[in-house]
Amino acid sequence: MKTRTKSLVQEAHQVERAVQLIKMGARIQLLSSTTQLPYERLVRIYKEVMGKSPSKGQLPFSTDWFLSWQENAHSSLFLNVHEYLNKTAAMEEVDTFIKAYRLYLEHVQLLEVDPVLSVTRAWRLVQFVDNGMLTMTACSDCGGHFVTYPHEIAKHYVCGLCNPPARAGHGGGNALRREKKALAVAAMA
Ligand SMILES: [Zn+2]
DSSP states (O other): OOOOOSOHHHHHHHHHHHHHHHHTTOOHHHHHHHOOSOHHHHHHHHHHHHSSOOOOSOOOOOGGGGGSHHHHHHHHHHHHHHHHHHHHOOOOHHHHHHHHHHHHHHHHHHTTOOOOSOHHHHHHHHHHHHTTSSEEEEOTTTOOEEEEOTTOOTTTOOOTTTSOOGGGGSSOHHHHHHHHHHHHHHHHO
16 A cells, blocks of 8 residues: 655645656556555546546566667667756656656657657666666767667667668658757757
8 A cells, every 4th residue: 555645735746747647648557656646546637637547557668679779769868868857957756757758759849750759668768777777878989878788888889870770771861860969969968
């Protein structure tokens, strides 16, 4: 059983966070690990915001997803923003996360690229980094920081943007360069 929240004001904050996360597309597991609200309450809030029941089931994501080419560019962009906020802003973890995800969405919107990283995957990414299952490594070519496995050898590491797969060459060139610029900006922040 979850500990009761101490005050109405605190509880109001929790509800507000839950609503923000639901609007960003968060799944119920994410909500129950980021707020202290009881599960039944979260389901009710979810239904009210989305007009439907939350989908059930486990979070299916493995660390591999974050290493695919396009997914890695998006994950790295988000994580750069998240790490920056983590270092500079004195906020609660969940608020840092919400802000970082919002900034990620703003970045991709500016780039006119569809967001690839869902809010739930972004949350998993932060967990994987906290658990030491993933980390960030600087590219030996462009210097940008990218999501990698912890055992990546930094001296030899070249990111997916500097060394894109052949399939990325067709049509995606401009979006790719823009993405790279955004990543470089995020990495400098
Ligand atoms: Zn690079």
